[in-house]
Amino acid sequence: MKKIKNEIDLRDTAINYKLDVQDIVLALAELLLDGVQHGIIDRQNGVFKHYTEEHYNQIISEYFSKRIFIEEIANVLGLSYPATVSWVKALIASGKIEGIINEKEGYFVPYDEIIDKERKLQMTGDEVANKIINSFDIIQGLMVISEYCKRGELVRTIMNQLNQIIETIEGNFPDFKHLESIRNWYQNLTAYDRDSYILETTANNLEYNIIQWLRDIESISVSNSKMYIDAFEASAEQVVQIEKELENTKNKINEIESNYSKRIANVLLIIHKESGLCIYNYKFGPGELDPDLLSGFLSAIQSFGVELSESDQAEMRRLLYKDFEIYIDEDEFIRVALIGKGIITEHLERLLSNFIQKFSGNYTRALEKFTGNIKIFSDADLLVEKTFKIEKKPEQIEE
Incomplete structure (x- = not known):
């Protein structure tokens, strides 16, 4: 103009x-x-x-x-x-x-826009609140499936629960990064007899995935809750309720991961790197695995990895052995393998790393001057049980 x-x-x-x-x-x-x-x-x-x-x-x-x-x-x-x-x-x-002047910010805004904005904010607040509720519903549904996996429930029951979760995610979080993975699990289960009980290996693998899904849905619920509290002036009562629910959710997910980790942990092997000898083993649960056979397999496969890439940095960290997953960590003198009846969690990885530090610290001289005598490591059982929080001492593998 x-x-x-x-x-x-x-x-x-x-x-x-x-x-x-x-x-x-x-x-x-x-x-x-x-x-x-x-x-x-x-x-x-x-x-x-x-x-x-x-x-x-x-x-x-x-x-x-x-x-x-x-x-x-x-x-x-x-x-x-x-x-x-x-x-x-x-x-x-x-x-x-009709309107107001914001002299501090230097602008005029008409009342119609203020009213419309408040209406939009209210609508957005309701949407965010619904997303929080739906995320908690999804978390609860996934926890139910986790329990089904633990109990070895009917395939039909698990599929019905998965289908409900898929519908809720599609309606509220269509961009959820694990949605396709959840759909794939549902599709894979259709190959089973729906009136049969889920196999242990399948149940363990599904529960591992559920833990990952739970972590990311929890992250979404935390983000939306923070947005709701900060942007929409949630009441003190609402804040307390939301924070309590978030804390309970976090604790339950941690408990699920911890219980899964204890359930799938099967055998711990410690191999002296220079000699290739299995110097210690610990059996967490039932099952027959030959520690010497396993240690030979691990040494061979690690050597293969190094030779294939012509690099000492190429040693493998995760391997599949029959129906087991093997996670490998090491330090200067020892290579430690944790064998699980399912996929090894980050929780178990952290515990294993902590155990290696303590074991090497306790037996530094014996490892540096190793003579072939493995009996000196037999009292490491207490260290395993304390680190992995084992309440009852399991039976040790017969050598």
Whole structure:
């Protein structure tokens, strides 16, 4: 819009009428309030900008139907900032426009936009609240399947629960990164007799995946909860309820991972790297595995990995052996393998790393000057049980 040129100089007008500038301003203000004149008094620049009624209404309609910065109006109309603020306040007072001025931020916002924004915020708040509720529902559903896996429930029962979870995720979190994985699990289970009980290996693998899904859904629920609390002024009671639910959820997921880890941990082997000899083994649960056969297999497969890549850094960390997964970690003198009846969790990896540090610390001299005597490591059972939090000492593998 071009600047309006129809201006009255306040000083010249005062001189012409032999009045003070203040008298002219007061007179113009009365005329504006009565609706006889249409324009803007700009005291800083000493002018009165006069508009026809039609043009005046056009300006009001164009500039005050949406949020706008006062500086923008001042620049376009050629007014000083204070004059523009005063004019907008006068328009509000006269009822010509409805809204508020945010003088700190320097903008005007109409009431319609405020009301619409509040409505949108309320709608968004409801949406976020629903997402929080739905994320907790998904978590609860996954926990139920975890229990089914632990008990070895019917395939049909597990599939029904999975289907409900898929529908909830599709309706609320269609971009959830594990959605396709959950669909694949449902599809894979269709190959089984639905009235049969889920196999232990399948159940363990499914539960491992469930733990990963739970962690990421938990992350979504935490993010949405924080958004709801910070952005939508949740009541103190709501905050307490949400935080309590989040804490309970976190504890339950940790418990599920811990119980799964204890259940699938099968055998721990410690191999002296230089000699290749199995110097210690520990059996967590039932099952027959030959420690010497396993240690030979591990040494051979590790050598193969190094030779294949011509690098000492290529030693394998995870291997499959029959229906077991083997996770391998090491330090200077020993290579330690944890054999599980399912996929080894990060929880078990951390425990194993902690165990290796303690074992090497306790037997540093024996490992440095190893003579082939493995009996000196037999009292490591207590260290295993303490590190892996085993309540009852299991039977050790017969050598």
